[in-house]
Amino acid sequence: MNDELRALVEEIGRRSFDARVGRHGLPERFDSELWQVLETSGLTRLTTEQGADPADAAVVLGGLARYAAAVPVAETDVLATWLAGQADLPIPADGPMTVAIADVDPSGDRVTGTARDVPWPDAGPVVLAARSAAATFVAVLAPGSTTSTHNLAGEPRGDVPFDLSSTDVVRLSPGVADELARRGAWARCVQIVGAFDVAARLTAAHIGERVQFGRSLGTFQAVQHSMANLYGEVETSRAATNLATYAAVDHGFDSPEADYAVTAAKVAVGRAVAPVTTIAHQLHGAIGVTLEHQLWLATMRARSWADEFGSTGWHATRLGRMALAADDPWNVVVGPPPRP
Known part of the structure; x- marks a missing residue:
């Protein structure tokens, strides 16, 4: 389907x-x-x-x-x-x-x-x-x-x-509000990754078409390094969000597995917002900051959504508390904590 x-x-x-x-x-x-x-x-x-x-x-x-x-x-x-x-x-x-x-x-x-x-x-x-x-x-x-x-x-x-x-x-029960916030955080992660895809696509196209000093921007090593960083942040965010999605598919949004995975995704995606949007705008130059350009539709959504249903810092603190509460913190690093 x-x-x-x-x-x-x-x-x-x-x-x-x-x-x-x-x-x-x-x-x-x-x-x-x-x-x-x-x-x-x-x-x-x-x-x-x-x-x-x-x-x-x-x-x-x-x-x-x-x-x-x-x-x-x-x-x-x-x-x-x-x-x-x-x-x-x-x-x-x-x-x-x-x-x-x-x-x-x-x-x-x-x-x-x-x-x-x-x-x-x-x-x-x-x-x-x-x-x-x-x-x-x-x-x-x-x-x-x-x-x-x-x-x-x-x-x-x-x-x-x-x-x-x-x-x-x-x-x-109070758990209903907790699940609601978790659903909202997950939805924003999915939407931000969608916005990231646009920013990456537009930036790749721009550096391939834009000529500077007789060469396309994409041939400069510094630009290539920036694009590699951008793609790395996007794919890390996608992987974390996919984990959260399938934790919800397999166990439900009310499960400890989904709680862990959505929290981790919100941290990973939230931390990627600044480098992805910054690199995209830097490589676009002045045209990337105009309301008429499609880029701002993606980057401004990503920046706004990152703070909704719990900020990156709030979720990072929560993830740290999960690790401290675990019998073996390594289990939290490599996967969801077991069901109680």
Whole structure:
């Protein structure tokens, strides 16, 4: 299925990107035409309604990231729809959705607060996970936010206030919020690797075409070393993300194996963002920093996504604690810790 799915996503992504040339900006606007095509193709709720596994979802998310798709597919399928299903809360049968995560300290029956930096807050219903030490409170909120901002790539972000005293709320275990954050971290790793692929492809093409001092840039040894470093970071990130994907396929996102693998992937991918994006822009020269160039669509997404669902430093600290807690830290270095 993966090959057919990959070809389908590639075709849809390319057509959408070509149709939006010159229309990307700050902020990005929700691509309703692309969403309609994806929804008709059954790709907007692939795992929650079509029974696909994380490997198939990774094909969709990575493919759409390569074409800077302005649609919240990860938020809708991997996160919001899944979370609503865990709580058995009614949600629309179609259309985009998003998810919000907030830490709360419940006072009596009231659960209030504000979810910060919610992705695509106006695109559709917001499925909220308000987490405390003892529980995860899940509710479906109307779309909207108190702020109108965007990340470096122009994707909408906003703060969503909530008061669940007058809303249908389902109380679940704290582990649900943990799995939700893990799913989000995994999705961002997949998307960043997709953005890396674009940065690498564009840079390789540029240094092959650009002539300097009578020679193409790609013939200079320093440029070749830079490209080797770039490719090394990309492939390290891909390997770590593939490990996380298949840990989720084999054991589920709620497993210790997936917990370890996603944490390691978020560290590997997050640390690669700076060298990959820096090298790509350096080798492109001045044209690589303009809004009109495709490169910034990839690199700015990678830089923005790296800090979502836990920063690189947060995951690195967590990975270190896993090693310290293990009976034999070497087991953590060479593979996932055994099940308790």
